[in-house]
Amino acid sequence: MLQPKTMTRLLIVGSKEQMPSAVTELYRHHVFHITDYTDQGKEGYEGFRIGQPMEGATELSTDLIRIRSIENTFGLSPDDYFDANKRSAYSIKEIIERDLPAIDREVSNLTAQRSAAEARIKVIEQRIAELTPFSGIPLELGLYKGYETVSVVAGKAPRDIEITVPHEKFFTSAKDDGTMVIFFKNDDRAVVEQALAEAEFQPIPIPDEEGSVRKAIDTYQSEISQLNASIADIDEKIAAIKEKHGTFLAACDEVLSADVEQAEAPLRFATSDLVFIADGWVPVSEVENLKSGLAQATGDKILVMEVGETDDHHDDHENQPPVEYDNPGFAKPMQAIVDIYSRPKYDELDPTLMVAIIFPLFFGIILGDIGYGSVLLILALVLQRILKGEAVQQLLKVLRNASISAIIFGVFYAEIFGAHPGALDIELWHPLISRHLLIGSHAYHQGDIAVLLVFAVWLGIIQMTLGRFMGVYNHARHKNMLHVMGQMSWIAFMWGVLLLIWSIAAIPLMPDLTMLPPIVMGLNIAGIIGAVLALAGVIGIGIESPLELIELPSVISHSLSYTRLAAVGLSSVAIAMVVNFIAIEMLIQPQFEELTAVGIVLIIIGIFVLLIGHLLNTALGLLGGGLQSLRLQYVEFFTKFYKGGGEKYNPFGKKRNLTED
Amino acid sequence: MVDLGVAELTIEMVAESQMGLKALGAGLAVGLTGIGAGVAEMGIGSAAVGATAENKDIFGLALLLTVIPETIVIFGLVVSLLILF
Numbered sequence: 001m002l003q004p005k006t007m008t009r010l011l012i013v014g015s016k017e018q019m020p021s022a023v024t025e026l027y028r029h030h031v032f033h034i035t036d037y038t039d040q041g042k043e044g045y046e047g048f049r050i051g052q053p054m055e056g057a058t059e060l061s062t063d064l065i066r067i068r069s070i071e072n073t074f075g076l077s078p079d080d081y082f083d084a085n086k087r088s089a090y091s092i093k094e095i096i097e098r099d100l101p102a103i104d105r106e107v108s109n110l111t112a113q114r115s116a117a118e119a120r121i122k123v124i125e126q127r128i129a130e131l132t133p134f135s136g137i138p139l140e141l142g143l144y145k146g147y148e149t150v151s152v153v154a155g156k157a158p159r160d161i162e163i164t165v166p167h168e169k170f171f172t173s174a175k176d177d178g179t180m181v182i183f184f185k186n187d188d189r190a191v192v193e194q195a196l197a198e199a200e201f202q203p204i205p206i207p208d209e210e211g212s213v214r215k216a217i218d219t220y221q222s223e224i225s226q227l228n229a230s231i232a233d234i235d236e237k238i239a240a241i242k243e244k245h246g247t248f249l250a251a252c253d254e255v256l257s258a259d260v261e262q263a264e265a266p267l268r269f270a271t272s273d274l275v276f277i278a279d280g281w282v283p284v285s286e287v288e289n290l291k292s293g294l295a296q297a298t299g300d301k302i303l304v305m306e307v308g309e310t311d312d313h314h315d316d317h318e319n320q321p322p323v324e325y326d327n328p329g330f331a332k333p334m335q336a337i338v339d340i341y342s343r344p345k346y347d348e349l350d351p352t353l354m355v356a357i358i359f360p361l362f363f364g365i366i367l368g369d370i371g372y373g374s375v376l377l378i379l380a381l382v383l384q385r386i387l388k389g390e391a392v393q394q395l396l397k398v399l400r401n402a403s404i405s406a407i408i409f410g411v412f413y414a415e416i417f418g419a420h421p422g423a424l425d426i427e428l429w430h431p432l433i434s435r436h437l438l439i440g441s442h443a444y445h446q447g448d449i450a451v452l453l454v455f456a457v458w459l460g461i462i463q464m465t466l467g468r469f470m471g472v473y474n475h476a477r478h479k480n481m482l483h484v485m486g487q488m489s490w491i492a493f494m495w496g497v498l499l500l501i502w503s504i505a506a507i508p509l510m511p512d513l514t515m516l517p518p519i520v521m522g523l524n525i526a527g528i529i530g531a532v533l534a535l536a537g538v539i540g541i542g543i544e545s546p547l548e549l550i551e552l553p554s555v556i557s558h559s560l561s562y563t564r565l566a567a568v569g570l571s572s573v574a575i576a577m578v579v580n581f582i583a584i585e586m587l588i589q590p591q592f593e594e595l596t597a598v599g600i601v602l603i604i605i606g607i608f609v610l611l612i613g614h615l616l617n618t619a620l621g622l623l624g625g626g627l628q629s630l631r632l633q634y635v636e637f638f639t640k641f642y643k644g645g646g647e648k649y650n651p652f653g654k655k656r657n658l659t660e661d
Numbered sequence: 662m663v664d665l666g667v668a669e670l671t672i673e674m675v676a677e678s679q680m681g682l683k684a685l686g687a688g689l690a691v692g693l694t695g696i697g698a699g700v701a702e703m704g705i706g707s708a709a710v711g712a713t714a715e716n717k718d719i720f721g722l723a724l725l726l727t728v729i730p731e732t733i734v735i736f737g738l739v740v741s742l743l744i745l746f
Contacts (some may be wrong), residue, residue: 342722447746450743453739453742557732560732563735564738568738571738634724634728635728
């Protein structure tokens, strides 16, 4: 909670003979985050070098590439098969030896046929494009060539062109460009060419074919449809192979990826002629487990050292431990949201838990509607069943939590699709805080707008103070007292300004300190304390960094920024109420007094407006509620204490879905 | 005889026209701040999308920078709510 998992740095040293079994063991445990070794590479350097891949790595990679290329042809990804039955890795390896070449041959045969057909189609389409201009000219293709004293020119011309020498001319006008063919004596070439050049004539090649143009085009077109049919046939065959061997290929991919990764692991180790050293990080809870596993696998012929924490690792970015979240189950989905911003550093507070509580809360405050909340909850639950994939599932869980919170706040606000239940003359309960606006004749409650806005600002003040305190903690841990003082000064400044405001003006939901007797300059005791606090804050901030002083107004702008919680929600309420008003009161209700044919049509239109309006408003509510409350976390909350930029904990190994040993 | 030259101004009419002006003011507050936020986000947004295309890791930062001017229109919305209610 609030802290990433504690990591221990392990150095694993062994002789090279033990390397394969050690690597296999590390892969199986799936907890060791390898720090890549970089050798100095200097001239004459004689220390450890980066290791060489193990034997057989090249063959394995070749096999893997072959499988990936087949998968590519099929358009399948191993992730599609995560719930298939597990197979034994050993049997898979046997099948790879036996079946893979045959499948590979079959598939590459089919793809070769398909690309040949596709290439042929391209050629034919080109021919057709060349022939088409001549289709309007009443000449067989054979007549265009084979003359000794006569030349032929064909081309595109915008209009009929006058030629002064004896000639034979064919012109078909088309919409943009007509086709023109001219036969003339060889001696007149110069004259003809000049005339054509002046008239925007673009020559085109004469196709080298015989017979009628129409007929030629028809033949080509039937060939194209034949080729298309055979491509469809090939695609069907490929789909059949995919159906038959898909799971097998996905399993092969998994086995081979694992093997290749293991075979190439030495590339990340430091090695000499006789020994290897693997440097990396393991969560503290896993250390003993891994140690005993390694000892067993290598028959105690390996040395595993725990490297104690050095004090200087704050400045040394190379040796920062990787970061793995450590959160209670309900906060886990929020890790994806924090990752979008940035993963926390190892030595800073992990805000995930805070965000996991505050984000749904804010979402609920903004959307706050039993109807919309239920729609989104059902949507989230249905999509959880349909969509696969870890990231999507996590996001859907976030949506689920958020919509539950929206339903709860819907009860507080007494809102169902923007309407108070009282709108149907059922007075079930009164809203705790009303967001109802005076739209339509059923409007019961005036909204408590000012209260809502102040409530939102209160949340902002609390969250920002919390953020500053987390900042204090982060800096205190680094013994960075200047910044600790800076953060404290910000808190002092903010609360000082608040006290000042309270002593001057009475605001609903906030303490009213205007009654206290004034002491100096019209300020009462609270005002003076506030002014002193604010002044001390300004001085503290100025000492930390004078540049920060221009940020002072951000105290006001950031707290007012939280009013979006009320404002965005109110705008969505207004849309919902207007939709209800137009659909029910203007279109549907008047018709019931006297049912006519037109009235029924109007009722149908009314229902349509109601559905579309609420659908749009649900989408808007999801977007507004989600983005706005996310933004409050990212901009107003995180900027107070959170830097991020930690390295993701990426343990060596992989969870196997399709195979087992 | 009705004297068309003199229009009568009742209290209700004054109240109504005040309401109308309030509504106008609220509309201007939301509309103009909306334009302002839009203009501000235009440049940031396009740069942010470009930067994200180059390097996906900065998506979070890009989103953050893009939504900063959003506050302007929220202020407009708050002001208009305060005017109207």
